[in-house]
Amino acid sequence: MRTMKPTRSLMLVLCPTLVLGFLYYSSGRLHLRTLGQKSQGDVDSLLFVGRVVASVYDKQGFLIKLDGKLPLELQYKYGNLSKGECKPGYSEAKMTSIYPKFVKPVPMFLEPNFKRLAKISSYPPPFGIKTQEKIIDVILAETKNYGLGPELDSLSCKRCIIIGNGGILSNKSLGSKIDEYDVVIRLNEAPVSGFEKDVGSKTTMRITYPEGAIQKPERYEKTSLFVFSAFKPLDFRWLRQMVFKEKLRGTEGFWKSVARSVPREPEDMRILNPYFIEEAAFRFIGLPYNNGLMGRGNIPTLGTVAITMALHNCDEVAVAGFGYDMSSPRAPLHYYEKLRMSAIKESWTHNILKEKDFLRKLVTAGVIQDLTNGI
Template identity: 80%
Template sequence: MKPTHKLLFVLCPMLVLGFIYYSSGKLHLHVWGQKPRWICVLMCCLFCVCLCFFPVYDKQGFLLKLDTKLPPELAYKYGNLSEGVCKPGYAAAKMTTIYPKFMKPAPMFLDRNFKRLAKVSNYLPPFGFKTQERIIDSILTATKNYGLGEELDSLSCKRCIIVGNGGILANKSLGSRIDEYDVVVRLNEAPVSGYGRDVGTKTTIRITYPEGAIQKPENYEKDSLFVFSAFKPLDFKWLRQMVFKEKLRGTEGFWKSVAHYVPREPSEMRILNPYFIQEAAFQFIGLPFNNGLMGKGNIPTLGTVAITMALHNCDEVAVAGFGYDMSMPHAPLHYYETVKMSAIKESWTHNISKEKEFLRKLVKANVITDLTNGI
């Protein structure tokens, strides 16, 4: 810390307390019988200087004053790179400038050492894997692979895009641009075939849970990883049956029909680290903790979970197809169906407005790039 900053670090708390005390009328200083207004003015000025030197954060820990300008240290690091060249560590560096508590290391998928992950070991699904250790161990023994694949894992810089399912993607002709990213993440059953001009044709990973998984085997694209995200203990039982190609049993606990078969070899299946659900919910968005259990309005959407995952594991992060515009009730809700925006009802599990507030911070600070400008 610079000497001037050290001095201000000591003086500012004293000035703030003095300003509050003086403003309350409890401090009466008399010079020739009058209250010296210049002292109040001086205190106000010094108080403002303190605010400039010591940034103000919101209750979640995000910088209140957000802009796209790079801090000097990042401008020096990234300013001379040619346009279009992948910027190593950029997303995490930008995230840390607006959210100092951000810690990058967080594996994308669970591996055989998953029990060492302290941040999720004491939480039940969806925020952890407590009580599910044995079944996860058996699944991971079968899958044997725990990364994106040799080619992608060896990249020194990865550019990732999370493709949402929003109707805002329709007629944007972003397909070729989406396919340029190293890692293309898609969510649930959102189709690619027939929509390539707008959404691209490349799928690196498809993140889903049982009720959101593609039900027709012929609709799965080739050469993509099936990435499973659990929201309840029953989900792991479903995954085990998919991995070992067993007949589906015990479907009473699902809220809608689920896939009976996933046309993927075990080596093409992964378990998403539940830490991203936990971090998105409690640290980033500020949803109710509810004793660490799933409850009303405390589950982030899968899209926000995927973005959280990318912030930890990608050097540059972009999104497309995110954002619901409730002022346009007749606009399509999803790019692949005719359901209208007005069909959205109050969600028991999600808090869309609070999620949007979080995502807007990321866009405003240029932590992520929104290709469809819907956030």
């Protein structure tokens, strides 16, 4: 009997193997495309179905090869929209295409039934509400409102922009463009008055914490929401006194001076869902878990927390004023003061490099738009 040549034998073995490998890879990709309807456990198990599929994603679960091109299904979905028209579900669709574990929706602010959110119930501040349930109940009973307001909540498509405090905003004349967004989110005490040409005049909400809040009542906008983000249990005690217009009793435990009053009525005050801090820190950026407690280098900046919130609640997301150019030590650190870039010191709480890597993924993939090109 005539024996087959070694080359032919090898081909007979390799061909079925290659076909099976292709089918396996295609199957994995198909599963990952439909993860939006699956539970977190299903998602985690599917991400590791095989070396071929796993190698497509980094250790955080993001697609390794990123570009700004729309997947074919999104080209069909948004191809007929006019230029500048709000694209419903766009940020979610783009985010899911590069990060299949993305789960939407997640409420922007805490509401009376917040205890049903199992994820945040497992952690104390800043990653959750454990140990603070009673005081949150008291605060929410007084504020009575838990959304953006009737007009914005009723929009079928929302375009949101987060304004960072970076000096890169100076002399860009982006004010009128910023004011075109439906939701304008500002951070801490960054001023608007006197800087409207570059940062706009519209403020939908200002996200802050006790040490970052505006301390001079006259500097608050007249109509914006005061959105509180807690980083420690003491912060909730401070908020309670602000909501009930009580005299601030004791400031021990704060790392710098804090506002003694907030010129807002309770119905204009909100508590940011701490889910966004937990997700940004441990899932998106990959900061040290530290048993779910605040520790060295595991707190995301408020800007990244705001972006995370917007990804879950806005149809389109843009940013401006983000990014530190450490190669230019004489460049202005913030748009509103003369402090220079060289003033930045190594942060105990933040990991700026890892955070910037995450934000670059979002910009590169077109999940968010960076108007000042600083990320």
